[in-house]
Amino acid sequence: xxxxNTPHTPPDFRVLFVCMGNICRSPTAHGxxxxxxxxxxxxxxxxxxxxxxxxxxxxxxxxARSQKHALQRGYDLSxxxxxxxxxxxxxxxxxxxxxxxxxxxxxxxxxxPVHAKKLRRxxxxxxxxxxxxxxxxxxxxxxxxxxxxDLVEDGSAGLLAHVQRVLAAPG
Numbered sequence: 001x002x003x004x005n006t007p008h009t010p011p012d013f014r015v016l017f018v019c020m021g022n023i024c025r026s027p028t029a030h031g032x033x034x035x036x037x038x039x040x041x042x043x044x045x046x047x048x049x050x051x052x053x054x055x056x057x058x059x060x061x062x063x064a065r066s067q068k069h070a071l072q073r074g075y076d077l078s079x080x081x082x083x084x085x086x087x088x089x090x091x092x093x094x095x096x097x098x099x100x101x102x103x104x105x106x107x108x109x110x111x112x113p114v115h116a117k118k119l120r121r122x123x124x125x126x127x128x129x130x131x132x133x134x135x136x137x138x139x140x141x142x143x144x145x146x147x148x149x150d151l152v153e154d155g156s157a158g159l160l161a162h163v164q165r166v167l168a169a170p171g
Contacts, residue, residue: 011047013163016093017122018107022052022082025099025134027062028148029122031075033156037163046163049093051085053106058082063138069145073153090115094166097122097159100133125158126151 015033019025030050037046052058061067062077070077087110090096096111096119098104104121111119123132134151137144 009044012045012167014047014049014093014095015159015163016085016089016096017048017050017099018053018085018096018103019050019099019134020052020054020103020136021056021138022050022084023057023060023063024066024138024145025136025148025152026050026052027077027080027082028066028070028075029097029099029134029152029156030080031062031070031077032149032152033159035075036156036160040160040164042163042167045167050080051083051089053085053098053103055084058084065137065142065145066148069142069149073149085110087112090118094118095120095159097125100136122155122159123151125155125162127158128154 017026017029017033027050030048034048037043037048060082062080067077085107090111096107098107098119098121104119107119121132122134129151131151134148135144137148
């Protein structure tokens with residue numbers, strides 16, 4: 001008997017991480033959260049992506065330093081490519097999480113008012129850290145990339161708990 005094609009089931013929840021150029025912070029968050037979603041057995045229910053508020057690096061892979069530090073912790077970012085945030089992203093994604101205040105303001109300008117509640121700072125999900133933002137490591141050294149990973153791992157744990165609550169909620 002031939003196998004039946006089953007229609008692709010869209011994910012139940014979609015998360016988009018946003019920074020300035022989509023080569024450091026947001027791809028790191030994308031890779032870490034995607035790994036956490038996979039570990040939790042939710043890969044078929046949760047979609048993860050990332051974008052930048054600027055078009056500086058569209059089509060480029062994540063910064064080599066981001067990739068190096070992420071890989072040292074077991075996260076492979078190599079297949080990601082930078083893209084720019086669009087107004088349509090606010091229709092598609094359930095949460096659009098920005099890394100800092102500057103990018104929050106830029107994303108807010110693109111966000112249709114009806115979707116304003118979807119736009120939040122990733123730092124709202126930190127469990128152990130009290131930083132209001134994920135600072136940009138681009139101009140810094142290795143410690144900046146390690147600090148980003150520390151914050152992103154913390155925020156990913158809080159975000160995963162949030163997503164699990166949403167998915168478990170009735171209706």
